[in-house]
Amino acid sequence: MRIHFIAIGGSAMHNLAIALHLKGDIISGSDDEVYEPSKSRLEKYDLLPKQFGWFPEKINDNLDAIVLGMHAKADNPELLKAQELQLPIYSYPEFLYEQSKFKTRVVIGGSHGKTTITSMILHVTDYHGIEVDYMVGAQLEGFDVMVKLTENNDFIVLEGDEYLSSPIDRRPKFHLYHPHIALLSGIAWDHINVFPTFENYVQQFKIFVDSIEAGGSITYNEEDATVVEVIETSQNQIRKIPYRTPPFVVENGNTLLETSEGSIPVEVFGRHNLNNIEGAKWICQHMGVDEVDFYEAISSFKGASKRLELLAKGNYSVAYKDFAHAPSKVKATTQAVKNQFKDYSLLACLELHTYSSLNSQFLIQYKGALDSADKAVVFYSPHALEIKKLEKISKEQIAEAFDREDLIIYTDPTEFQEFLFNEDFNNKALLLMSSGTYGGLNFEEVKKLIL
Incomplete structure (x- = not known):
């Protein structure tokens, strides 16, 4: 496919562009400014725009799709040209869904912890050589890119962000993925500029839970009262699986998980991170990784970039x-x-x-x-x-x-x-x-x- 990115320099956008390039698609893009680390990564794959700015002449009938970033405005000249030519225009979550229609979609949602839990799952699958597609919002040790797309992998693991999809699509990103396996880590009011009341913010998570495919599952943090209320009131025909912070001890500055396999040292610390580990464990089990193998892998997880x-x-x-x-x-x-x-x-x-x-x-x-x-x-x-x-x-x-x-x-x-x-x-x-x-x-x- 020939795909053009409007606002290619965004954190998620440039990673999606690279993933599609590595899959064999022909990628072009524009932006009015590109900062590090996006700049170096795009340059590495010869995807960095030669000139910064918006150029309507880049938009033509030969393009199969436009991916529109949140950084662009609704009156962006390239977007207006694409609309005039009636080209297919996608936000990046829409495009990810299109790329994963025939995969088992695993989506990690929540006001906090979603990046870390997604990173933990990817660390475990990578440790055990399980190939999955993914999109995560932080750079991970041992991973070159934050988005991976293939034709063959059965699973795709997606970080489910509740922020808006694009300048012309005001739906939260995680409403567009329709997961088969989902997790909800916690709900705490955020993004007041978009969701002016707590009730309005919580409503987005209710829609997320209701968007899970019938027969799917939601793994949820039962220590969060708002999460419990959202799950219990959902009429969606899905399995509901609660989790809570596992027992642990801190000895001489080291955190040990108390498990049926004995005490297991972990690199991350804090109740919230151990709660994240428990959520990641359940999701990995849904994906075929047993408990023993999960603990073996998670003990070497050092955390996602910029998270503690x-x-x-x-x-x-x-x-x-x-x-x-x-x-x-x-x-x-x-x-x-x-x-x-x-x-x-x-x-x-x-x-x-x-x-x-x-x-x-x-x-x-x-x-x-x-x-x-x-x-x-x-x-x-x-x-x-x-x-x-x-x-x-x-x-x-x-x-x-x-x-x-x-x-x-x-x-x-x-x-x-x-x-x-x-x-x-x-x-x-x-x-x-x-x-x-x-x-x-x-x-x-x-x-x-x-x-």
């Missing part, structure tokens, strides 16, 4: 960075690091960077999120508010929302970095949580602080 990723470890100090930004994720991650390193003082730094986290109405959701930290810092950029066209928020609003008297708040990246680099990291754990960069923080220099 070890930055540096010294003799008496340690630093982690994490993609956490939603309140429930921030709370779980902070608790996990504190529990894992009980003898260390914990410095937790959170950057408010997303639309939801910078929304004055949403801020109250962060109450208590950093309470497990011995010292807590919040950084946000007033410039980010301007870019996102959001109302201004004050330091006083931040302090009131987090409800912590000793909370330290920075709005200037230089001042934040001066604070960080003047800290004494002896007997201390550092946790940096953000989907941004704290205004340009050099993480290599942070490593030196710890080492």
